[in-house]
Structure formats: structure tokens, C-alpha cells
Amino acid sequence: MPLHAQQFFDDVLEMSFYQYAIVGDALYTIPQPNSLLRLRIDFTPTIRHGEYDGLRLRVFHPEQGVLDTAILRFAEHGTFERRDAARDLVAGRDGYAVIRDWHANSSQPPWHGADGTGLRTAIEQYAHVWFPQPAVSRPSARPVAQPTPTTRLSPRSR
Numbered sequence: 830m831p832l833h834a835q836q837f838f839d840d841v842l843e844m845s846f847y848q849y850a851i852v853g854d855a856l857y858t859i860p861q862p863n864s865l866l867r868l869r870i871d872f873t874p875t876i877r878h879g880e881y882d883g884l885r886l887r888v889f890h891p892e893q894g895v896l897d898t899a900i901l902r903f904a905e906h907g908t909f910e911r912r913d914a915a916r917d918l919v920a921g922r923d924g925y926a927v928i929r930d931w932h933a934n935s936s937q938p939p940w941h942g943a944d945g946t947g948l949r950t951a952i953e954q955y956a957h958v959w960f961p962q963p964a965v966s967r968p969s970a971r972p973v974a975q976p977t978p979t980t981r982l983s984p985r986s987r
Contacts, residue, residue: 833938833939833940834851834853834854834855834856834872835851836938837938837940837943838851838856838870841908841940841943841944841945841948842945842948842949842952843945843949844856844858844949844952844953846858846859846860846868846956847859847860847861847862848862854871854872855869855870855871856869856870856871857869858870860956860959860960861960861962864960865890865891866888866889866890866896866959866960867888867889867890867891868886868887868888868889868956868959868960869885869886869887869889870884870885870886870887870952871884871885871887872884872885872928873885873900873902875927879929879930879931880927880928880929880930880931881927881928881929881930882902882903882904882926882927882928883900883901883902883903883904883905884900884901884903884948884952885898885899885900885901886898886899886900886901886952886955888959896959897959899955901948901951901952902926903926903927903928903943903948904920904925904926905947906947906948906950906951907944907946907947908926908943908944908945908947908948909925909926909927909942909943909944910944911942911944912941912942912943913925913926915942928940
């Protein structure tokens with residue numbers, strides 16, 4: 830069974846990037862117009878074939894290559910907290926906080942029951958570091974008032 834990456838990124842993460850495309854199991858985006866930097870988000874595999882325990886974020890430049898990589902674990906962001914609680918799975922038990930892409934005949938995607946809120950927040954924070962929002966132009970400041978010259982009273986005018 831394929832990971833259904835398109836559904837995962839659209840339905841679970843619900844990211845609002847400026848422009849993006851999903852190629853295979855990875856999301857590629859230009860989070861900001863006219864930026865040379867790109868962001869790639871894909872699944873991080875465990876030591877088992879077809880098992881994933883988080884998302885890998887990579888910022889890269891088309892000519893300079895990868896500039897930074899971050900791993901967001903599903904367990905650290907509560908992605909499968911409800912699903913695993915219903916299955917009585919806790920940290921350290923087989924299947925806890927992972928996606929398994931092993932069953933070809935399953936009617937539900939392997940990420941069924943995922944809550945993307947924590948991941949989405951972490952991705953937005955990460956993207957904000959590398960792709961800060963353009964500064965909002967403020968109205969021009971008023972000129973500082975110049976002190977008005979004071980006239981000295983001459984001794985005769987007193």
C-alpha cells in the first residue's frame with residue numbers, strides 16, 4: 830500500500846504554503862514568493878522497511894544543496910496519541926507512534942487517526958526561521974520637532 834502522501838499532506842497537515850507540489854512521498858515547497866530557498870518534507874524511516882516515525886524537513890538551495898535538516902518525530906508532537914491510546918500502545922511498545930506501510934489490502938491509509946496539529950505548528954515555526962515574513966511597511970515617521978529658538982530678553986527690555 831502506498832503511503833498516500835498527497836492525502837497525508839493535504840488532510841493531516843493542512844499546510845498553507847505559497848506554492849507546493851507532492852512528488853512521490855515528499856512535499857516540495859517554496860514557502861515565500863521569489864525565495865531561492867526550498868523546503869522538502871518527507872517521511873523519516875525507522876530501521877524497518879516500510880515503517881516511519883516522523884517527518885524530515887530539509888531546507889535547500891537549488892545550487893548550494895541542503896542547508897539544514899530537522900526531524901519531527903510523531904511521538905514528540907502527539908500525532909498518534911489518540912490512536913495509540915485506543916490500541917493500548919505506550920512508548921517502547923512495537924507500533925507506538927509510527928506509520929506502517931505493510932498492508933496492501935487495508936481500506937484505510939496507514940496514517941488513519943493522525944492529529945497533525947503539533948506537526949503543523951512545528952513546521953510553521955521551522956519555516957518561519959528560514960522564510961521570515963517580509964517586513965510590513967510602516968507609515969513614515971513624523972519628523973522630530975525641532976526646538977523653537979528662544980529669544981533672550983535683553984537687559985533693557987526687562
